[in-house]
Structures are given as structure tokens and as C-alpha cells.
Amino acid sequence: MAIINENYLKLPGSYLFAEIARRVTKFKQDHPAASVIRLGIGDVTKPLPPAIISALHTAVDEMADAATFHGYGPEQGYEFLTSKILENDYAARGITLENDEIFVSDGSKSDVGNIQEIFGINNIVAITDPVYPVYLDTNVMAGRTGELKDGMFENVTYLPCNAENKFTPALPDHKVDLIYLCSPNNPTGTTLSKAELKKWVDYARDNSAVILYDAAYEAYIREDDVPHSIYEIEGAKEVAIEFRSFSKNAGFTGTRCAFTIVPKTVLGKKANGEQFPLNTLWNRRHTTKFNGTPYIVQQGAAAVYTPAGQQQIKAIVDYYMANAQIIREGLASAGIEAFGGVNAPYIWLKTPKGLSSWSFFDKLLNDVHIVGTPGTGFGPSGEGYFRLTAFGNRENTEEAVHRIKTRLSL
């Protein structure tokens, strides 16, 4: 008889965004005339810029002609894209990587979800709290955790990030093996400074741990002291895997392209202590369970690195960051304490008057018809916080802030 993977059943059934959708639907039924503004889900709204559109059309035309048609490509991505990534995202920052240390994929969600497969089942996983749920859920599904108790999974090391510690997680007080870090952070919008990240790299080196570093929001960094890549930190090439995406810098959420860096110098160990390169394992996984990102999409991604592409995506990121500033300043003038939004498109506010995350969700929806994301959906340390995103259009963002300042009863 076919037995199911019962680890899946440890996951709570109701998913954050499904519950949000349920409450919004009910509100709209009860208030059909209300104009609801969504500052909840982290999806972009600006269209793909002209340089990328043009590259996509050219690639589509290539697919129409046998002489230029592309069938199966290298699972790891075409060299025309990986060479651009290495040159622009890494060499330009003094980071030397080889072509076979980069793996192009269909998205960071897949990559950060799949990476845990190359590790044994008994590693101790550390996550920051609150956290992007995929890191945790995929480890639960793999059986690397115990049961959910009081909002936390057994055998997982939660690293609380809150206003009290300035969203800077403390090093664990025990040995952990796999450490998920995300900077600029989803959901808090805060970042790790170079000095803070150095502490983690040193910890990983001292403890033979591996850092899984999600830098999907790198393009939003404005301050000098925030590293764009973990490989800016000395020693990181021996302990860190880095995830990057075209979703948020170039609007690829519905176009799907990302990449993962696995330096050949990052080693895991066999049970007998013998060292083994993680690059070899990830290459095996990637080539066995994935057949490459669409040729057309990779050409679109390569156009991101043209001078026109760079200029155009910068304009989009600037647009979202101006939204972020409007939200931050609006919240401040409404007397609501907020974090993030300086190097990230997310604003993480402290709910006023000690309201729970979901109570504030309901209040914001009912009072001013704005949808955000309850912090508790990202983990127990998110309770009492709330996420707003800067991905809306300017008009809606300004209107939302106006409503919060003038009509939210606190």
C-alpha cells in the first residue's frame, strides 16, 4: 500500500494569504461600495521595461526559425546569461566566481525550497523569526523538524527579530547546521550590516555550518554599509550559498527567473566526517529534477544587464522606494512606529495600542479599507507587527497613507 509522506500533515492547513483573501472577500460582500487598497502580497505592479520586452520579442522570433530555435538548454542556464551575472553582480563588486558556481532557475521560491534536499535529515535548522514561510515549510515537509507546538516546530532553532533587538538576530546559544538569512529582509524590511553579517560568517566557519543567504531584495539597498552579496564578507565563499532573483528588481514575478550561487569551496560533511563539495550535490539535483529556464525568459533576464535595462529597472526600483518613503513618513506622522522601507520595499509596523496582528488587520480593513499582512503569519515573533508593501502604484499608496492619517481611529 502506498504510504504518504506524513511530514506534510505537520503543516497547519490554513495558509496566510488564503485567510487574508477570505476576510477581504467577506468585507467586500458586506461593503460593496468600498474602495479597497491592497498593500499586502509582495507582488510587483509595474510592467516589464522596454529593454526586456524587446529582448523577449527577439527571442520569440528565434524560436520560430529552425536555424535559431532552442530546444533543451543547459540545465544550469545559458552562458550568455551567467556571464552577465558574474560580471555585473559579482565581479563589479570584487567577487570572483566561476561560471559553474551559478545555477539559473525558474525562481527563488523553488531554489530556497529545494536546497534543503542536498542535506541530511538530522541537521539542525535555524531560521530568523519572523521568516519567509518557504524556508521552514520545506524543512517540515522533508522531516527535518518535529511537531508544531505553541506556534513553533520542534527541533528548529528560532532566532527572534524584533524592535527590542533592532531586528538583528542573536547568534544561537547552541550549535546549528543550516542557517537561513534574508537581507534585505522579507517581511521586516530591515537589513544586516556588514559587521553583523560577518558575525554569522564567522559562526558558520567556527561551527561547520552552512548559511543559506536569500538576497532577493538586493536591488533595494540604498545604504553603503549593507552588503549586496554575502560574498562581500571575508570567508563567506567557504560557508554560504546565495539566492538571487529577477522577480523584484526587474518585475519577473510572472516571468520567472532566478539564480543560486554555490561556490565550489562550500563543503558539507559525510557522516564519517569526510568533506564533500555542495556544488557537486546541487548540480546533481538541478540536472536531475529540472530541465532549464525557458530560453525566451533567459534572454529577457540577460537584457536586464544592458545599459538600457539597467537604467529602466533602476527607475522602477526608485519608484517603489519612493512609495516606501511615503508609507514610512505617513505612518510616522500618524504616530505609528515602523521599521524597514529604507533598503527594502517592505515596511514593518508595530501595531498601535498592543493590538494583535489580526486585530489590526481587521481594523485597517474596516476603518480605512486597506489590506496588509499580519505579522503573525510569518512566525510567532511577528505577533504585534504588520507588513505593508511599497509595490502599489503611487496614487493608491498616497491615498492609503492619507486614509491612515485622517481616518484610522487609534
Next chain:
Amino acid sequence: MAIINENYLKLPGSYLFAEIARRVTKFKQDHPAASVIRLGIGDVTKPLPPAIISALHTAVDEMADAATFHGYGPEQGYEFLTSKILENDYAARGITLENDEIFVSDGSKSDVGNIQEIFGINNIVAITDPVYPVYLDTNVMAGRTGELKDGMFENVTYLPCNAENKFTPALPDHKVDLIYLCSPNNPTGTTLSKAELKKWVDYARDNSAVILYDAAYEAYIREDDVPHSIYEIEGAKEVAIEFRSFSKNAGFTGTRCAFTIVPKTVLGKKANGEQFPLNTLWNRRHTTKFNGTPYIVQQGAAAVYTPAGQQQIKAIVDYYMANAQIIREGLASAGIEAFGGVNAPYIWLKTPKGLSSWSFFDKLLNDVHIVGTPGTGFGPSGEGYFRLTAFGNRENTEEAVHRIKTRLSL
């Protein structure tokens, strides 16, 4: 210390197509003037047809305008595509499925590789032999097998398919839990008749097993008695998951789109015997580790179902199948016994004079400069067989057959 997943190390290091590439490269160095014809890897060569190209361009233009831009879509695929699939591929054959029983993906390789995750680690896996390596390798990586011994992994049930049993695998003589079947078959090009497939469905029902049915080559079926979907077989909706792809019917090997059917009536069991729907588990996996197929690509796939799209992809499949006939007839007139190629783009030949698969590979390359795929690369029962594919162009296919008939010394 981060411990690696040591199951990966059970896999043999050298991969089939890498070894082929190595030998071909060496041959070309030694014989720079030789005109090598590749009938090896199963990749298509015809460009995407006009109806699909047109849909891709339209979708690219939509991505250029905020009013029609698409960000994150439903992970399971857009309804504009799933409704077409249900109507054309299933309802037209009398098969009723619901929209939430279909999961659009980036390719069948991903789907057949990932499906094993929703099952427990102790299930007994049965594969036909020879087999598409992904079924087996992904179970090895998950730890569902023992070590490789004499070319076979321990704890796996191999079901030999050869000329003696007419490539019709016998039912196992012991209980198995997960059964991978592929029809039309890669690599043998043979098919299961409705009566044969019924035996497997009945076996699965009697033994609470699940059939993982790969129908990627469905479009190549020419004979009436060969089922296009396993759900044509009575009772299959209770025991079978079906994989379909746009790679081989519509030339999407480099464009990437496929889908998987998980009927809500297919159940697995918990260790305590309680039944649980696999649809729920696969939905959880798909939404947690995947973020949808590109909007542009899904619009391209939807165009496959327009009248023009249907006519154009049929012309391409007919073209490849004419190649298959040329290869079949050419081998016959050269006195080489061959199978498949009637309902599939693959021809599986018996190596003459008892040559090993690799010896025949070398002979074919050296004598007539043709590259094929050694059968032994697909499993131990592939020894003494050899795969040729019909995906080349007509001129090369005719030239290859001419060389085999006139210059191959047997």
C-alpha cells in the same frame, strides 16, 4: 556540522549523455572532416509553429503594459490553460476531471522527479527496465533505495522489458507500492495496449498501489488500441497520476510547460491505515516549492489548442513520424531488428551480432558517423539494445539510413 544527503552518493558519477558527448568529441578531434549525424538525444528540431509564436508575442506585449501585466499567477496554472487541457485532452475522450485536479508546471522532468516527495520513504518502487533515468534517480536521492549492486539498486523492483516479452512488463510477483509506467515508452518506443494497461490498473487497485503514468509522447500514438490517457481505463481515476508535456507534441523542450493530473479520488494511506487524498499533498508541494509557469509560456501552451495550433502541431508530429518510418524501414532492409517507431518517435534496435550497446555505439560512430544512445544507459535490460530518435530533420535522417544500409559493416 552540516551533513550532506549521502543518498546522492549512491548514484553513479558518469551520466549517460556526458559519456556520449565525451566519445563524440574525441571522434571529431580524430576525424575533423567527418559529418556526424546525431540521432541520440530526444530533443526536437522543428521550430515553434506560427500559432504559438503569435500567442507568445501577444503575451509579451501584455507584459509591457501595467493594465495587462501579469505578476504572480496561480501556482497550479491559469484557468485559460487548464480549461483547454480538460476540454481537449480529457473531455473529448470521455474523461471527466475538475480544474483543481490539474497542475501546470515547468516540465515533466520536474513533475516526475518531484512526485515521489509526497510518498513515505519506505514504499517499494517498481520501474520498467529500461527506463527514463529520472524516475529511478530521484528515488535514490530520496533514500528510497539501497546501494547499486550489479547495475541494479537494492530495494527497487525492476520489471524487464525486452524482445522476448514484447516489451510488455510482467506484473511483479510481490507487492509494490509505486509503479512508474511510460507509454508510449521512452526509450523503447513501444506502447501498452488498453488490455495490458488494464492489468496494471487492476493490480494497483488490488494492492493499494499508485501508478505514476508518464504520457509525454501521447501525441505520437497512431494505433486505435493504445490509450492516450490512463483514465481511459476503468478504475484508473482511483489509482493513477498522469504526466503530460508540451515538449514533444508542440516543441516546448526549450520553452518549458507540462502538466500533471492528480484526481481527488487517488488516495494514499497514513501509517495507521487512514486514507488521505494525494491531490491535497501534491497541491501543498506545488504551492510551497513552485511559483507557477511563466504567464507568457502558458499563453503559448494555450495556443496549442486553437484550431490553427492543432493543425500545426499535428504537421510537426507527422513529420517526425515520417522520419520514424524511414528509420524503421531502413533498419529492416539493413537486416537489423528494431521495435517502436509506430506510436512513438523512438526506435529501439537490437544490436546485431550480439554486440554490446557501447560497442555498437562505437561502431556506428566510427563506421557511419552516426550518434545514437546505448540502451544500457537506460538500465540493465537495455544491454544489447540501442535507441535512435526521429527528431532529426528529413535530410539527415535519410542520409543516416542510407549510410547504415550501405556502409555499416556487420
